[in-house]
Amino acid sequence: xxxxxxxxxxxxxxxxxxxxxxxxxxxxxxxxxxxxxxxxxxxxxxxxxxxxxxxxxxxxxxxxxxxxxxxxxxxxxxxxxxxxxxxxxxxxxxxxxxxxxxxxxxxxxxxxxxxxxxxxxxxxxxxxxxxxxxxxxxxxxxxxxxxxxxxxxxxxxxxxxxxxxxxxxxxxxxxxxxxxxxxxxxxxxxxxxxxxxxxxxxxxxxxxxxxxxxxxxxxxxxxxxxxxxxxxxxxxxxxxxxxxxxxxxxxxxxxxxxxxxxxxxxxxxxxxxxxxxxxxxxxxxxxxxxxxxxxxxxxxxxxxxxxxxxxxxxxxxxxxxxxxxxxxxxxxxxxxxxxxxxxxxxxxxxxxxxxxxxxxxxxxxxxxxxxxxxxxxxxxxxxxxxxxxxxxxxxxxxxxxxxxxxxxxxxxxxxxxxxxxxxxxxxxxxxxxxxxxxxxxxxxxxxxxxxxxxxxxxxxxxxxxxxxxxxxxxxxxxxxxxxxxxxxxxxxx
Amino acid sequence: xxxxxxxxxxxxxxxxxxxxxxxxxxxxxxxxxxxxxxxxxxxxxxxxxxxxxxxxxxxxxxxxxxxxxxxxxxxxxxxxxxxxxxxxxxxxxxxxxxxxxxxxxxxxxxxxxxxxxxxxxxxxxxxxxxxxxxxxxxxxxxxxxxxxxxxxxxxxxxxxxxxxxxxxxxxxxxxxxxxxxxxxxxxxxxxxxxxxxxxxxxxxxxxxxxxxxxxxxxxxxxxxxxxxxxxxxxxxxxxxxxxxxxxxxxxxxxxxxxxxxxxxxxxxxxxxxxxxxxxxxxxxxxxxxxxxxxxxxxxxxxxxxxxxxxxxxxxxxxxxxxxxxxxxxxxxxxxxxxxxxxxxxxxxxxxxxxxxxxxxxxxxxxxxxxxxxxxxxxxxxxxxxxxxxxxxxxxxxxxxxxxxxxxxxxxxxxxxxxxxxxxxxxxxxxxxxxxxxxxxxxxxxxxxxxxxxxxxxxxxxxxxxxxxx
Numbered sequence: 001x002x003x004x005x006x007x008x009x010x011x012x013x014x015x016x017x018x019x020x021x022x023x024x025x026x027x028x029x030x031x032x033x034x035x036x037x038x039x040x041x042x043x044x045x046x047x048x049x050x051x052x053x054x055x056x057x058x059x060x061x062x063x064x065x066x067x068x069x070x071x072x073x074x075x076x077x078x079x080x081x082x083x084x085x086x087x088x089x090x091x092x093x094x095x096x097x098x099x100x101x102x103x104x105x106x107x108x109x110x111x112x113x114x115x116x117x118x119x120x121x122x123x124x125x126x127x128x129x130x131x132x133x134x135x136x137x138x139x140x141x142x143x144x145x146x147x148x149x150x151x152x153x154x155x156x157x158x159x160x161x162x163x164x165x166x167x168x169x170x171x172x173x174x175x176x177x178x179x180x181x182x183x184x185x186x187x188x189x190x191x192x193x194x195x196x197x198x199x200x201x202x203x204x205x206x207x208x209x210x211x212x213x214x215x216x217x218x219x220x221x222x223x224x225x226x227x228x229x230x231x232x233x234x235x236x237x238x239x240x241x242x243x244x245x246x247x248x249x250x251x252x253x254x255x256x257x258x259x260x261x262x263x264x265x266x267x268x269x270x271x272x273x274x275x276x277x278x279x280x281x282x283x284x285x286x287x288x289x290x291x292x293x294x295x296x297x298x299x300x301x302x303x304x305x306x307x308x309x310x311x312x313x314x315x316x317x318x319x320x321x322x323x324x325x326x327x328x329x330x331x332x333x334x335x336x337x338x339x340x341x342x343x344x345x346x347x348x349x350x351x352x353x354x355x356x357x358x359x360x361x362x363x364x365x366x367x368x369x370x371x372x373x374x375x376x377x378x379x380x381x382x383x384x385x386x387x388x389x390x391x392x393x394x395x396x397x398x399x400x401x402x403x404x405x406x407x408x409x410x411x412x413x414x415x416x417x418x419x420x421x422x423x424x425x426x427x428x429x430x431x432x433x434x435x436x437x438x439x440x441x442x443x444x445x446x447x448x449x450x451x452x453x454x455x456x457x458x459x460x461x462x463x464x465x466x467x468x469x470x471x472x473x474x475x476x477x478x479x480x481x482x483x484x485x486x487x488x489x490x491x492x493x
Numbered sequence: 494x495x496x497x498x499x500x501x502x503x504x505x506x507x508x509x510x511x512x513x514x515x516x517x518x519x520x521x522x523x524x525x526x527x528x529x530x531x532x533x534x535x536x537x538x539x540x541x542x543x544x545x546x547x548x549x550x551x552x553x554x555x556x557x558x559x560x561x562x563x564x565x566x567x568x569x570x571x572x573x574x575x576x577x578x579x580x581x582x583x584x585x586x587x588x589x590x591x592x593x594x595x596x597x598x599x600x601x602x603x604x605x606x607x608x609x610x611x612x613x614x615x616x617x618x619x620x621x622x623x624x625x626x627x628x629x630x631x632x633x634x635x636x637x638x639x640x641x642x643x644x645x646x647x648x649x650x651x652x653x654x655x656x657x658x659x660x661x662x663x664x665x666x667x668x669x670x671x672x673x674x675x676x677x678x679x680x681x682x683x684x685x686x687x688x689x690x691x692x693x694x695x696x697x698x699x700x701x702x703x704x705x706x707x708x709x710x711x712x713x714x715x716x717x718x719x720x721x722x723x724x725x726x727x728x729x730x731x732x733x734x735x736x737x738x739x740x741x742x743x744x745x746x747x748x749x750x751x752x753x754x755x756x757x758x759x760x761x762x763x764x765x766x767x768x769x770x771x772x773x774x775x776x777x778x779x780x781x782x783x784x785x786x787x788x789x790x791x792x793x794x795x796x797x798x799x800x801x802x803x804x805x806x807x808x809x810x811x812x813x814x815x816x817x818x819x820x821x822x823x824x825x826x827x828x829x830x831x832x833x834x835x836x837x838x839x840x841x842x843x844x845x846x847x848x849x850x851x852x853x854x855x856x857x858x859x860x861x862x863x864x865x866x867x868x869x870x871x872x873x874x875x876x877x878x879x880x881x882x883x884x885x886x887x888x889x890x891x892x893x894x895x896x897x898x899x900x901x902x903x904x905x906x907x908x909x910x911x912x913x914x915x916x917x918x919x920x921x922x923x924x925x926x927x928x929x930x931x932x933x934x935x936x937x938x939x940x941x942x943x944x945x946x947x948x949x950x951x952x953x954x955x956x957x958x959x960x961x962x
Contacts, residue, residue, distance in 0.1 A: 069949045071808070071956040072881065140868045147907060151915045159915050163907060170903050174896035177877070181884040181892055211893075 001040075001047055003062050003078045003128045006088065009037050010121035017114045027103060030113040034096045037120070041092035045474075048085055052477065059481055060130060060193065068134070073189055077131040082478035083326050084127045086471065087254055090333045091127065093460050094246040095120045098239035100453035101341050104348075105153070105237070112153060115145040116239060123247045127254065132180050132190040135258075136173065139219075139251060143169045146248065149240040150232060161228075161235035168228040172218030176255070179212035195262060196485060202265055209266030212259045213274070219252025222311055223281035226304045233300035238344025241296065245303050246337035253310040253329045257322065260314050261482045264489040267317060272405060274315035279409045281308035286419035295343045295353040298427055299336060302379060305416060306332045312413055313394040316406065319483045321397025326475050328394055331378070331386035331464055338457040339375040342368055345450050346431070349443040355427055360436025365445040369432045371454040376428040378461050380421045386464035391417070500549050501560050504568050505611075507540050508604045512597060519593040526587050530579075533596055534930065537579055541572040552613060556675055559613040563958045567738045567811060568607055574731045574818045575603055580934035581826035582723035584927075585833040595635060598628040599727060606735035610742075615664045615674040618739065622660070622703070626653045629732060633720040645719025652702065652712040660699025666692025676747050683750040693748060697758055703736040704792050707765040714773070717785035722832050725781050726825035729788045734814045737795060741810055745803040759800040760891055767793030767894070771901045778839050780828050783905070784821070787864065790902055791817065797895055798879030801886060808959040809878040812945075812952050816863065816875040819941035823860035826935050827853050834925045840909055845918035850925055854913050856935045863942045865906040866899055871946030878952065 013033025020026050044062075051061055060079030068076045080088065098116060105112050122142030129135040143166060151162035180190070186204045187195050218225040229249075233241050260267035267274075285305025292298045306328070313325025345368045346361065347353050362369040378385035381392075398410040446454070464471050499506065514536070518529060544565060552559040579596075586592050605624025612618035630653065634646035668674055670689050671682035683689060698709060705713040717725045748755055770790030777783040798809045830853065832838050847854040863872030876899065884892045927935075945951050 067949075070953050071805075072878070072952075074949075137868050137873070140873065144862065144867050148910075148914065151911060159911055162915075163904070163911065166907055167900055167904055171897065171900045174893075174900050177880070177896050178889060178893045181881065182889060184881070185884060185887055 006124040014117040038092040078128040082475040087127045097453040100449045102239040103449040119145040150236045153237040154235040158235040161231035165228040165232035175215030179208045182208035205263040205266035216255030230300040234296040241340040242337040246333040264486040278311035286416040324393030328390035331390040334460045335378045342372040358431040359434040367446040376424045380424040389468040537576040544569040557614040557617040598632040602628040641719035645716045656702030663695030707769040722829040763796035797883035801882035805882040808956040809882040813875040816871040820863035823938035827857040844916040845921040846913045861906045874946040
């Protein structure tokens with residue numbers, strides 16, 4: 001299969017949305033387009049697994065390499081491995097769910113759907129890129145739609161949040177750019193596969209790794225550059241929050257992982273800083289969440305904490321921990337998207353997100369409340385849901401690192417789960433249980449589109465939670481390969 | 494021999510022909526403005542198209558005038574910009590009495606630029622430069638009823654005269670130490686001789702005035718604000734581009750022996766230019782002043798690109814200028830239409846613009862995104878390639894500085910986008926009916942912004958020509 005299809009499908013959808021006239025038409029095009037993406041991603045999974053089963057051991061499948069800017073040695077080099085495929089599947093699921101929950105969006109709907117689809121195009125392009133320049137290009141393609149989505153359709157102090165988010169992410173990409181320049185002028189190529197084969201000189205790695213890791217780290221809400229997350233998520237319209245937490249933050253995590261694999265020596269020598277920052281993010285995020293009264297802020301701060309696990313897993317640099325980081329990315333993507341969808345459904349009915357003003361929603365809207373509880377339980381890591389699998393794997397991987405400091409970091413991070421349980425149970429308890437106020441008692445339950453969106457995400461969460469071997473089967477061979485390279489680099493030294 | 498001169502100078506001759514035609518139009522019988530404008534736009538299109546066919550290489554007038562494929566390309570870019578500006582000032586010129594004079598002045602200036610770009614000799618270069626500057630001062634005074642316009646013209650002519658003086662002094666030092674004005678001979682005589690270095694610094698200052706690099710930028714904002722929008726567009730795009738082309742070719746051709754000196758000079762200039770341009774752009778409310786300061790910052794990025802090696806440096810410069818023509822002229826086009834039809838020029842007037850004028854809003858937004866360097870617009874590639882060219886010297890401090898300054902520039906470009914899309918206005922600009930020809934110019938700009946970046950052959954073509962430089 002030609003991977004460019006993953007970029008062309010959203011592009012085509014976006015163009016069709018641009019020329020269509022009526023609201024109904026726009027919605028249908030958006031939905032059909034996103035379903036086509038989901039279909040393509042599913043088909044890709046099947047083809048990928050078939051190839052692997054047939055014994056194709058190449059690192060990247062469906063590779064294609066076209067010269068883009070010949071003079072500068074920039075190529076449109078695409079291909080996927082297990083990790084990128086997992087991310088593509090995650091993206092396509094969230095896009096469908098996001099389009100479904102925005103079904104009733106009526107303000108400037110054409111522009112809204114156009115930007116959503118454009119954002120997804122950036123994400124797909126990012127995940128399939130094997131050329132650093134192309135990767136960077138798609139990373140930035142995904143930034144500006146976020147600015148407009150939050151600024152135009154958001155709520156609260158939306159302009160400020162949008163500006164803050166755009167500027168911080170742009171600062172992140174500025175750092176990434178400097179790192180790319182450093183790599184380019186030392187290896188004379190942007191091709192990740194080629195760079196991986198050649199290796200990068202130790203001095204160069206040590207100098208430019210911080211630029212790249214911090215740059216992508218800003219996207220992944222790395223402490224202390226997480227400040228765009230709460231405001232951005234809280235101000236964004238529902239689907240944009242879902243995209244932001246579910247897809248956009250994963251761009252950062254994925255980028256960090258790729259950079260660590262590309263520069264294992266530097267990643268190894270800076271790992272204590274990475275782990276320190278990740279542990280702070282995990283603990284700080286968890287405690288900050290406890291203080292929040294707004295449901296969206298609760299989920300946004302808990303995202304900082306959860307994304308900390310991704311960084312922690314990458315920083316530990318061993319097979320199990322990296323596996324855990326990838327599963328955590330997928331799981332967190334699905335789980336926060338579900339959470340934001342549920343919050344959006346509640347907000348659109350009650351017009352408040354304050355925990356104190358809600359209560360007893362289970363009586364009026366049983367479906368939405370159930371979704372809310374599922375998202376919450378997944379977030380606190382209840383066995384059976386994806387969160388448990390992901391966090392457990394990260395902890396197991398982290399524990400394998402015998403040094404004292406790493407052990408302490410692992411213990412502290414694991415302890416955050418208790419805090420998570422406190423805020424999740426408190427928030428769900430207060431909103432779902434107890435007496436319901438009169439004005440909320442007669443509110444309607446979820447509509448078909450909302451049920452479908454939530455159902456899709458829940459299926460994803462359950463598949464990972466109940467049958468973790470499926471996702472392991474997908475990503476393990478790839479992490480194995482990454483580890484061979486990383487170990488080789490580390491033992492040579 | 495004589496026929497080759499015609500071929501070599503065909504772009505200049507064609508432009509001279511246009512100037513004569515305008516004179517006849519002026520003294521001929523009374524015609525409606527619309528018909529003259531249409532005629533001029535068609536002629537400008539022919540002028541642009543004729544430049545695209547057949548490359549010629551060679552010199553004339555004892556090497557005072559040289560041309561090659563790269564120079565022809567540079568002139569074509571200027572022709573394109575001239576055509577776009579003309580198409581976009583339709584609404585403004587439709588009711589203007591001195592229509593012919595306006596074009597006369599701009600064409601003469603453009604002709605001067607052509608000679609300047611093609612100069613193979615410091616004298617020819619100086620003649621071209623003066624020929625391009627003096628008509629511009631008159632053009633800046635074209636809003637005859639406005640005092641600000643006269644002020645702009647006065648400032649422009651005084652600061653130009655001053656910078657020309659400095660430039661001439663630099664030229665005379667160079668002449669005094671080497672005994673020649675010809676570029677080819679001069680380069681053999683250039684060394685680290687203090688007198689020559691002083692002459693070089695003076696020459697660079699003269700250039701820096703014209704491209705409004707900090708600390709020689711002080712005239713820019715006032716002149717841009719006072720002059721009519723079309724003239725401002727011409728000043729900020731065409732005039733700057735022409736001087737940059739010349740500056741680059743002189744740096745690479747003549748001053749290669751002291752490359753380390755000019756690298757240092759360029760770094761200092763670019764850091765100051767980017768920083769000051771950005772910081773001042775942050776607080777502007779007048780749209781023309783805003784674009785003036787943002788264009789100062791853009792020049793800073795261009796200087797970084799030039800500081801790299803000659804081939805990627807000049808290729809990325811010309812590539813960026815081409816993109817800059819599309820993006821800046823799209824932005825100026827919107828400002829020009831709004832200024833001509835609604836009489837408003839402040840950013841705060843653009844609040845809620847999207848509700849009344851969605852088409853113009855999108856044009857403005859895409860143009861600003863391109864200026865800011867957001868993909869998938871061409872500005873992203875233009876700016877990155879400039880920085881890549883500059884990074885060849887492996888001065889990562891400079892690149893980090895520039896990259897972080899791009900973030901500052903995002904802030905002020907996004908601020909305009911925010912006003913257009915997100916903010917409310919009690920008295921929004923009414924729905925404007927854009928003339929068809931202006932709309933066409935905007936479509937050309939948008940297509941240019943999208944195609945020039947993604948289609949790599951544009952860059953590859955420019956790069957392949959820059960080898961010949």
